[in-house]
Amino acid sequence: MIAELGRFLIALALALSAAQMLFAWAGARDPGGAFARAGARAAHAALAALVVAFALLTVLFLQSDFSVAYVAANSHVDKPLFYMITGVWGGHEGSMLLWCLLLTAVGAGLAKFGPRGDPALRVRAVSVQGALQLMFLAFLALASNPFDRLDPAALEGSGLNPILQDPALAIHPPMLFLGYVGLSGVYSLAMAGLIEGRKGQPLGAAMRPWALGAWTALTAGIALGSWWAYYELGWGGWWFWDPVENASFMPWLMATALIHSAIASDRMGAFPGWTTLLALLAFTLSALGAFLVRSGVLTSVHAFALDPERGLWLLAILIVIAGAGLALFALRAHRLGAGQGFSPTSREAFIGANNLLLAAAAGVVFTGTLYPLFVDALGGRPVSVGAPYFDATATPILAFALVLMPFAPFMAWAKGGLRKAATPLRAAGLILPAAIAGLTALALGAPPLAALGAAIGAWAVAGAGLDIARWSGAVGLGPKLALAGRAMAHAGVGFIALGAASDASWPYERMAILAPGESMTAHGRVLTMQRIMRADGPNYMSDLAEIAVTRDGRAQGVLRPERRYYPAADQTTREVAIRTGLAGDLYVALGEPRQRDDGAFAFEVRAAFNPLIWMLGFGAALVTLGGLAALSARGVERRRPG
Amino acid sequence: MIALGVLAAIAAFVAAFLVTWPLLGGKRRWLAPAAAVFAAGLAFAVYAIGARPDLPGLPYDRASAQRAEADPMALTRGERILRLQDMIRAGGADAQAFNLLGRELARAGRDLEAVSAFEQALHLSPDARIYSDFAQTLINLNEGRVTAEARSAFEEAARLDPSLPEPSFFLGLGAYQDGDRDEAARLWLLTLAGLAADDPFSAVIAGRAADLLSRPQADPALVAELADSPDMTPDQRIALMVEGLERRLSFAPDDLSGWLTLARVKAALGDDAAARAALGEARVRFGAEPGAQALLAAAEGALLDEEADEER
Amino acid sequence: MRKRNQRLWMIGGAGLVLIAAVALSLVALRDAVVFFYSPSEVAANPPAAGERVRVGGLVVDGSVVRVGEGGARFSVTDGAADIHIVYDGTLPDLFREGQGVVAEGAFGDDGVFGAYTVLARHDENYMPPEVAAALRATGHWREDDDDGQPYGNRR
Known part of the structure; x- marks a missing residue:
């Protein structure tokens, strides 16, 4: 009964989304009229229906009702309560329900918080969002319904995929989805702007907060996913240029370009067409990401079920989103108006360069990610494009963007002038840290390219430092927050570059087969396997190794890597043990056991040292905080009287 | 099912009328009920695709209670396992x-x-x-x-x-896997001695033990001997093997496994009389030990059966 | 004048970046593309020793030897031919006999494939697409290859 009610609520949300689309469309001519109000109400009702449906699915998970196929495939009675709840969005159907829920939340959000000063644009955007909701809800209801039943009911559940039973991964999908779906709001606004024939400047202003919010969530989501890959997959890497990662990276690049170009559009009326196009492409690439991840057309180290029928649905939705957006843009872009002129040394020029480079990076990532698909479609020999391609293309392009980044905040709008911005003191403040970082890296034996990366990272961090030094010049809470947000985000990107460069500079990995009492040396430390014991959990069995770390005879604590076997899913995972220090992470993973010739059991132990890896997490946190600061700056500005 | 229908209908019509409420004030007020009915109808139509309103929910607690009340013998193995796990939980x-x-x-x-x-x-x-x-x-x-x-x-x-028979049997198997056939024979005789003659396990264990102990290719001494002369024909190898076995048994006749192996090789060569003789020799030497009778009877039965198979 | 000047700048810059990105992509794609070979393709027409390729197939039952000092040797098959693979690293958690895997690496002069990475999927139902296609080509793969028990324990 609970399951059937949930199923009905999905159907109801679909009908309400249809009403939202139609009523709001009819209401755009008279934004204060009955139809517009009915459209807004439909948006709120659709959100309410899906909130209840989501709650009902959670109840089914808590009850372990295995007459529901999705619960049976993703839960187990022995699962800890926390992962019972996160299992709700751990599989395909549940994550699509979450996607649709967020989509309706954006619809209701547009109706309530959409552009105040332009009600027609707001109502039109609510209608476009209704169309998006309708498509994805049809997919949810007809091809991936989480409330599908099993008759007879399954005896027990398969359990959530064990590698997904992890706190970071519990919040990673909602964050990532919030980012993707937030971009749907930007898409709807851009479509509404084209339909209503708005100029580029007001449209940029309307899209700005939505783009910023979506970008912040997307950043946090990607960072969490990368962190998870770092410690859960047990390989020590943090970014693999894997199709699933690229699927989230492409919209991020577009959204990053968008938050910058939207500023230029909002402030100076620059790039009217380009900003709108970016808004359309950012969500299109999000939908492409959903298609790539969920249809399984690409080989990926991250795994999700693949299903050709679902792939076709998502492909159809993707074609509608991309086709409608691009066709409308082609027809109406001229109405956005021409941009204001600016000098080649103005801030607009730098934002333009940033956009060009980010778009180029997205383009090369797109090419590399989809190239195997093209080859396959043309009947060629199956190929794969790996990290070397992306390292050779996207990395230098993004590095170049980082080189330009510190200048932009010092450039004036429109007129520009390099001489005024690049004072000798500032130049020294940029060049000195960069030179120090680069030369230090070289002296410590880093390869030249990685040293260059370190120099660029330090350059970017120094630029952000110079930016924040103008703190006293910013008057009022809003401008101060905006400045802090920009500086933090820019510094964060610099720290990420530094972390990546140092990770590439000194890769260190040792492997040994250790029985209790034996030891190995790794990065100047002695790791001694003290004992191996059973450490079973509620839904898994585990071998836990206690490995004592000593350095120059001084004890540095005990690491406890684990190897877990989850019987319900018949899967083994490894839980790595990490000792984080300022110099870097000592990363120890427990591999397969093997029996020696004398019958004794020994375990494969892999020890890696990842230098300065904390900079990646620190950088990502700074970028996210920067986004939040910039968002709150807008909130403060809006509330200010006058 | 009725409750579901009522709840769904309430949800649908409350939502539909809430949404269309503003239209009632306008010029085209007929549109409000029409749109409400249409939206509710669409919701029910979409719901109907793949719906199973007849299927009651089955929370795990209820499924578990049903299993606990059922007769364990009437359940499948998977259900019995779950029943026990539920009790443990x-x-x-x-x-x-x-x-x-x-x-x-x-x-x-x-x-x-x-x-x-x-x-x-x-x-x-x-x-x-x-x-x-x-x-x-x-x-x-x-x-x-x-x-x-x-x-x-x-x-x-x-x-x-x-008195438990399994440990000595499997410990014997362990000794056998280590190549210690004497210890294996001793332990298996111990197993058989502990079982009543009419125990169904007795015949099974005796048969298995007789088979393992009589395998020439598992006799470490024989294998070592044959390894020294790799380029012989199969007939020569068998001849050498028989010769080696007989020589060894003439020096050290207290070798149950050796006699059984010899009997098996002879039987395989078609020399029934020699096979019986070897078994007889074993009976003379080991017949007094408890359990040996069952083992030898099993060996004899197996060899005779083998011959019967070959004749057919 | 000013406006035209600016447009020139923009178009010139955009064109330059575009050309650079396309050139970069093409060069990198030529160098970084890794071809996939199924075991029977390797048997018929082996790639040059030392060329970086991907191979894949089902891990042959009983072929996995975990070397005492780390690493492993195993074979993959598509039913028609086998490839022997040596791997120094840690096998992925989902590596299992009878499961589909993809290995990236290069053949040595002795015809043994030295793998740099071995990929097994996280998903229980996963069959790497290249492997599935190669198996279908050799008729080794049945669509209904299921034990009829989609939920609960599979053993």
Whole structure:
């Protein structure tokens, strides 16, 4: 009964989304009229229906009702309560329900918080969002319904995929989805702007907060996913240029370009067409990401079920989103108006360069990610494009963007002038840290390219430092927050570059087969396997190794890597043990056991040292905080009287 | 089902009228009820695709209660396993429940989980039978090898209940796997001595022991001898093997496995009389030992059957 | 004048970046593309020793030897031919006999494939697409290859 009610609520949300689309469309001519109000109400009702449906699915998970196929495939009675709840969005159907829920939340959000000063644009955007909701809800209801039943009911559940039973991964999908779906709001606004024939400047202003919010969530989501890959997959890497990662990276690049170009559009009326196009492409690439991840057309180290029928649905939705957006843009872009002129040394020029480079990076990532698909479609020999391609293309392009980044905040709008911005003191403040970082890296034996990366990272961090030094010049809470947000985000990107460069500079990995009492040396430390014991959990069995770390005879604590076997899913995972220090992470993973010739059991132990890896997490946190600061700056500005 | 229908209808019409409410004030007020009915109808139509309103929900607690009330024998193995796991989860579990669970899991081929269940049972109450089942599961898990862990569990079982036949049989198997055929023969004779003659296991164990002990290719001494002369024809090898065996037995006739092997080789060569003679020799030397009669009878039966097969 | 000047700048810059990105992509794609070979393709027409390629197939039952000092040797098959693979690293958690895997690496002069990475999927139902296609080509793969028990324990 609970399951059937949930199923009905999905159907109801679909009908309400249809009403939202139609009523709001009819209401755009008279934004204060009955139809517009009915459209807004439909948006709120659709959100309410899906909130209840989501709650009902959670109840089914808590009850372990295995007459529901999705619960049976993703839960187990022995699962800890926390992962019972996160299992709700751990599989395909549940994550699509979450996607649709967020989509309706954006619809209701547009109706309530959409552009105040332009009600027609707001109502039109609510209608476009209704169309998006309708498509994805049809997919949810007809091809991936989480409330599908099993008759007879399954005896027990398969359990959530064990590698997904992890706190970071519990919040990673909602964050990532919030980012993707937030971009749907930007898409709807851009479509509404084209339909209503708005100029580029007001449209940029309307899209700005939505783009910023979506970008912040997307950043946090990607960072969490990368962190998870770092410690859960047990390989020590943090970014693999894997199709699933690229699927989230492409919209991020577009959204990053968008938050910058939207500023230029909002402030100076620059790039009217380009900003709108970016808004359309950012969500299109999000939908492409959903298609790539969920249809399984690409080989990926991250795994999700693949299903050709679902792939076709998502492909159809993707074609509608991309086709409608691009066709409308082609027809109406001229109405956005021409941009204001600016000098080649103005801030607009730098934002333009940033956009060009980010778009180029997205383009090369797109090419590399989809190239195997093209080859396959043309009947060629199956190929794969790996990290070397992306390292050779996207990395230098993004590095170049980082080189330009510190200048932009010092450039004036429109007129520009390099001489005024690049004072000798500032130049020294940029060049000195960069030179120090680069030369230090070289002296410590880093390869030249990685040293260059370190120099660029330090350059970017120094630029952000110079930016924040103008703190006293910013008057009022809003401008101060905006400045802090920009500086933090820019510094964060610099720290990420530094972390990546140092990770590439000194890769260190040792492997040994250790029985209790034996030891190995790794990065100047002695790791001694003290004992191996059973450490079973509620839904898994585990071998836990206690490995004592000593350095120059001084004890540095005990690491406890684990190897877990989850019987319900018949899967083994490894839980790595990490000792984080300022110099870097000592990363120890427990591999397969093997029996020696004398019958004794020994375990494969892999020890890696990842230098300065904390900079990646620190950088990502700074970028996210920067986004939040910039968002709150807008909130403060809006509330200010006058 | 009726409650579901009522709830769904209420949800649909409340939502639909709430949404269309503003239209009632306008010029085209007929549109409000029409749109409301249309939206509700669309919702029911979409719901109907793949709906199963007839299927009641089955929370795990209810499924578990149904299993607990059912007759265990009427359940499938998977259901019996779950029934036991539910009892254990509820906290009312004793060693017996863990032991039963371990056995069911072992029969279902889920050896790793079975081992875990047996460990729990032994933790609660050390018992010879459970030790024996535990050790047998360990052997299954290791594809038939009697590991050190299994061996110590069998030794513990034998200590707790010396009358239990399995430990000496599997410890014998372990000795056999290590190449110690004399120790294997001694332990297996011990197993057979402990069983009544009409025990169905007696014939099975005797047959298995006779088969293993008489395998020429598993006799370490013979294998070593043949390895020295690799380029011989099969007939020459058999001849050499028989010669070597006979020589060895003439020096050291207290070798049950040797006599059985000789009988098997002779029988395979078609020399029934010699096979019987070898078995007779073994009977003379070992007949007095308890259990040997069953073993020799099994060997004789197997060899005669083999001959009968060949004649057919 | 000013406006035209600016447009020139923009178009010139955009064109330059575009050309650079396309050139970069093409060069990198030529160098970084890794071809996939199925075992029977390797048997018929082996790639040059030392060329970086991907191979894949089902891990042959009983072929996995875990070397005492780390690493492993195993074979993959598509039913028609086998490839012997040596791997120094840690096998992925989902590596299992009878399962589909993809290995990236290069053949040595002795015809043994030295793998740099071995990929097994996180998903239980996963069959790497290249492997599935190669198996279908050799008729080794049945669509209904299922034990009929989609939920609960599979053993």
